[in-house]
Amino acid sequence: MGTVKENLISINERISEAALAAGRKPSDVKLIAVTKTVTADRISEAVACGVHELGENRVQELCGKYDDIENVNWHLIGHLQTNKVKYIIDKVSLIHSVDSLALASEINRRAEKIGKTQDILIEVNISGEESKFGITADECVPLCESISEMKNVRVKGLMTIAPLAETRENTERIFERLRLLSRNVDERKIDGIEMSELSMGMSGDFELAIAQGATYVRVGRGIFGARS
Numbered sequence: 001m002g003t004v005k006e007n008l009i010s011i012n013e014r015i016s017e018a019a020l021a022a023g024r025k026p027s028d029v030k031l032i033a034v035t036k037t038v039t040a041d042r043i044s045e046a047v048a049c050g051v052h053e054l055g056e057n058r059v060q061e062l063c064g065k066y067d068d069i070e071n072v073n074w075h076l077i078g079h080l081q082t083n084k085v086k087y088i089i090d091k092v093s094l095i096h097s098v099d100s101l102a103l104a105s106e107i108n109r110r111a112e113k114i115g116k117t118q119d120i121l122i123e124v125n126i127s128g129e130e131s132k133f134g135i136t137a138d139e140c141v142p143l144c145e146s147i148s149e150m151k152n153v154r155v156k157g158l159m160t161i162a163p164l165a166e167t168r169e170n171t172e173r174i175f176e177r178l179r180l181l182s183r184n185v186d187e188r189k190i191d192g193i194e195m196s197e198l199s200m201g202m203s204g205d206f207e208l209a210i211a212q213g214a215t216y217v218r219v220g221r222g223i224f225g226a227r228s
């Protein structure tokens, strides 16, 4: 691994190449630097290199770093417990991991209290892997229909995490299924539900995700090196 700066240059090049290979614009793919276990000074190094989007999967870690890093958008990408929404509602630009009506309702209630409309993604467990959070593909339209009634929550798209042990072929198929599901939801024209974002792809598989339409890729180790 190189320095954070070198790694970022390389990841950004690979993102551009994957986008162009898929006939897409590199600027249509946004890089989220995943900062779990990474200290504030190394995060600042990434921010100094032009990173604007940061992702954390734990509420406590996000809150701990929030005041130390300025001029970035925070993304909550990990599982979110309903009782922790109150800690992050004023801090995050996008919540990627909404997987129940109860969670969406709590986000709506907390967002209303502070006069915010919170952008969210629905997390779908496409692979059906038992250890994964997320709703099934079949639950997606009904959940979107229920959320459609909420005034302070706006669905922007879908998110998934591919299992680590899959073959590249199976991983790409999982990303393809999320893209097709997103199109299917979009065609229902549910009031207030947008399907403009697809959050998929991590250090090991972001190029496959870009080939299948990812608009957000979430990269940790590829930028900051292995986590201890």
Ligand SMILES: *Cc1c(COP(=O)(O)O)cnc(C)c1O
Residues within 6 Å of the ligand: 034, 036, 057, 077, 078, 161, 201, 202, 203, 204, 218, 219, 220, 221, 222
């Ligand atoms: C840790 C994490 C990532 C980044 O994984 P890397 O393999 O370090 O790129 C992406 N998404 C989620 C939800 C994560 O928890």
